Amino acid sequence: MVQGITGREASAMVQDMLDYGSRIVRGVTPGKGGQVVHGQPVYDTVAQLQRDHAATISVISVPAPAVLDAALEAFAHGIKLCLIMSERVPRLDASRIMLAASRCGCQVIGPNSLGLIRPHQAKLGTIGGRVDNVRRSFMSGSTAVLSRSGGMTTEIASFLTSHGIGQSIAIGIGGDPIVGANFSELVALLETDRTTSSVVIYGEPGGTAEEDLARMLVQCPSRLRINAFLSGRFVDDLQGVRFGHAAVIVEQGRGSVQVKKEALRQAGVFVAERFDDLLEGLSPVSAVKAGD
């Protein structure tokens, strides 16, 4: 289901998701119950929608001040996977969302996430845009793509696709400092995913996501081949300047790209110096032998 379904961007997204084959089970916008968006009836509340349907996934595309409320409503009514697209969610709200999510057994992706896609089965969010672009950019395969930037998720996937390397899943984890699933959690999940044999990670300055992943890999080495590309090397030299995503800032050396790269290398991750080097060690073989 889509919370905030009647919004301009949300309704365009619904059409693209439907065109791609995602199963959308209606939507919610308080006060607009009874309307229809691309053939999908709109309800006033999640509770009402869930009386008629059994949605387990929600895509939240509501204004930032309303996200906490929307998320809590979703968790309270059976939602087990919640993609939060909204940007600029206050950090206190984000903290509350993550706490509630873990108590309710719900996995959150985002906030500030463009979405996720399992080519070519289904997608959540606006990732890839129109269906023709999605089909061109993504291809089914055994490499997972995890990215802090929405645009770079598609860019990396498109790059891999053009070299015959398909994707098992591509996830925009979101550009905010507090997100529902970071590199560590997702790599741990992918460890037991038989359709995935390698992972490409896109990182940026700020936060500790890359360092946390490195620490986890040192403690529990992965069977997966992991390649990483980090942008924003120049931000290391511009302390205290915030670029783009809320999390992208280096303060007194903390969150610097150089430190992240070194940590990842120490943990056995291949860190590409040039974007084009991301292909290292990945071969265009989409079949994965069971147990590999």
Add this chain to the structure above:
Amino acid sequence: MVGLDAHFEIEGDAAYRQRARLEPLGTIFSSPTGRAPTALELEAERIDAMDHRGVAGRVVEFEGSLALLIGGGGASLTVFDAVLKYGGKPANYSEIGGNPTAEKVAALTRLLLSKPGVDRLAVVMNVVNNTRADIVAQGVVEGVKQAGLRPSDVLSVFRVPGSWEEEARQILADVGVVVQGREVSLDECARLAVADGGAAAKKSRAPTGQE
């Protein structure tokens, strides 16, 4: 545990919840750069605020001759890194995202080209999801013309693959500019932009095609 020191910042995204308390304090949020914004940066902010649709802004001014109209966020960082790596001198950092209007893109283009010393513009974005490449193309062409310049003289690279890219290709072909497709990586586009830049390069360039 005893707290000996603290570093705190007041979160801009939550400011709307404390308007009554914050208003009497005047401007308390530092600009993203941590220094007073330049005239160019202020004007870019004004242009971006023209319209709530999309982002054509987040400009940070640098000293250089290569203006950058780049996006989304991650790609902007990637392209900026690559431009520096190849020895380029960026005039600015910027971010295009969401679905900005052609007017907004044009106004930003004209602004970036107005900076003294700027002689080239590189327009490079990741494979776009919900930004329309043709609208970006329209805006850039319009902005260059409003600046009294010719797109084929000033555009060192245009690479905005994805939604509506065929339409964008046509718009630029009509003014004599060949666009780069998605097969040309962000890194390679930065290299092309730098290789093309500079007044010295302009003098030694063979005449370009018709417009």
